[in-house]
Amino acid sequence: MPSFDAIARTFESATRTISLAGRTVLPVDTNPVPAEWEHITKIDPEEAKKLPLLFPLYLQHTGALEVGGSKDVTGQNTEETLELVSGRPRPAIQEPSGVRQVTERTREQADYFAVPQVLNGDTEAIVGTLGSGIEYLREELGPEYLDDKLPIPLGEGLERRVVSLFSAWTLQEAVFEAYIIMNLDSAAAREASVTEDDLLSPQEAKQRAMVAETVFESEIVYLEYSGTFGGEEAVEILEDVSDALSWSRLWYGGGLDSRENVEAVLEAGADAVVVGNVFHEIADEEADLCADAVEALSADATHGDIESWLSDECDVAETSAAEYLSTIPSLSNPTARAREYLVSTIEAALALEALRSELDGEVTSEAELATALDRRDELPGGIELSNVLGDDEQSFPRDLVAGLLAEDLDLDAEALPVEHISVA
Template sequence: MSLRSSYAAVDAVRVVAQELFGDATNPVPNWTHVTKVDPEPDKRLPTLFPAYLAATDAVSVGGSSGVTAAHTEATFAALSTAPVPAFHEPSAAAHVTPATREAATFLTLPEVLNGDSESLVGRLGAGVESLHDDQVPAAVAHALPSTLADRSLQSRVGDRLVDVLTSWLVRTAVSEAYIVQNPDSAAAREAGVTADDVLEPAEARRRALAAEHRLDSEIVYLEYSGTYGGEAATETLERLDEATQWARVWYGGGVRSRAAAEAVLSAGADTVVVGDVFHDVADEEATLAAAYREAVGDPDPETVASWVAGRADDTTAAAYLSTVPSVDAPTERARELLTATLVCRLWLTDDGPPAPWTVPAFADQFADGAETFARRLGRAVREPSDDYERALAASLATVE
């Protein structure tokens, strides 16, 4: 059998496996809920973010504007204590660094199916160029033994390794085929999507078929970016679900309630992605902490718990937790977390409150390591001593 025939046979096995066994062969886990964490400098994490993220299945790190490699690395460093895997959805090749590749469970290559050619081909080309010309050669040069004294041999070996490793990294990255349906969003502006590019369900189905059968996209992502798509989105999701056998269908955009999450999942989405409501919890915490200090100020944990219980039930924390179908009582859970958060923030800024890890409302939020996390959080606010604590200081809005 010729090498060409052998290659074709291997490819045939892969295609048959995909079509016969469907999503069982997809390397992306069949998650129900993913939380998107944006590395933009103005986007903060909730103080007790590990406890919130314990409810989700995975974390996606990536944003559309104002993101840098340094911010991305800091976000991954802060998330290193999260109890779920984190993967990278870069919006630019420059955001991918050796540190992010090591920290991320996997890397995605976003491709916008209804944007301009730059969003589908240009960015992919820029990403491959960055790998081929900069990142992989640097890694190869570091890895090659210094005993290869013959520079011509070193060059030949290095060049071949660069080609092989670049192809390997591109092929092992997850292809994420986006259909961007909110032309007023930052994601649409970045991808060149206008109102004329918004797809009807039938056309979205055609793009999904191309994504699965030609582009080998592991994910087909219906993106409304901050706006809930409603009936238009659920109708489109039904067509995407019908079109795909192997690819995962993800939905993101404006989900802030149990009803919205269940609607998109029932319509055919494998995974619901939420982002803004998670970051909004951090803003809510700052507002609540300031209100508590002005209205009460007593650091006694029972007093804090009573004050939090007297607040309205429709907190942002409850809204985020309600988007996770597996959380049975999001309102009650939100009260516990907000009580623990206020106790922790009082401890971080005042001398009087008890150590938070001695308070059940705090300690119960962590399977283990509550004291360790609280102490590192304290150092992050007061005097960070390592990269992780500096990342926490950059990512958390813990002091008003």
């Protein structure tokens, strides 16, 4: 009679064989990263990187939200960013650049957990960082999780095995992003110690990608130019890498702010584009626009008044709003949509300012603010946001307005982390 160990080994071998068949032979797609994600929005938790006031309007057009960055990212600001964006209105991926950015709360908030691997960096970038991450899961996050969830101690031996299971399960549930970093003048390159000697030719990139798919089983191969468009060089690499991959998704990120560049990398073989900087630039621009609008327009300005004022103030086609929306292949008229969203944002900002002035000195507590908001039939931005959010997120417009007003009126209140929103 076979031993329990032998049965377990046979079962694991059979499971492994089925998994390999699903990836290579069978006409099924077993990659957990959805194939329909053609556009990903990268959201940086760094304090300086703000979100547009009515950010769900823009994010309704993307496939998923990837939360992470290479500079000034902490567990706290990652939690805050995920609290704002997760599920509003798209699934969120946490992509940590450091182990302590992963907390029990971020694991609950994010729909996906992505582990970066740098294929052309130093040993620390692909092995050391992952090793320190496993150590953190086993020695800190895992025990803290058990202490929080279990009513009684398990005992040292059993607890160690359960923590090992927790760590293995966390990594098993994760998706791995195998990066090829090609812009030396970027935080990502500095973090991974990518030098001139580490830049890859198309053939070398193809070979690294094959290792990522076959040996590392990376769900994503990510060609990263980080803030700079890779142009013809990126197209050549994507063409070679795309031909070599059969299971891993191929993503491109870097300098995407036009329909032309997006179409070039998708035609070269990328499964999805990742757009980041220009999304945060929307927030920077709208903060200035809204401040000017509050000075120039009255609180009862009509929709037409605001459209006319906006046309005088800027060329909408040249705004970051239009540039971001132009990177979404399914959107036919990004400039018209940008104008619509900017006008809605200015309307909301004017209404917020009027409401703040009305309540200033009248409310002194969170309870009084809640009562004042409950009396109103319509809140700033409420209709626009409610139209793009799911049924389980219909409280978000009110929570956002309450958070912004509590911050502005200096009230002690439990609120959303509105310091990450561009318009205060």
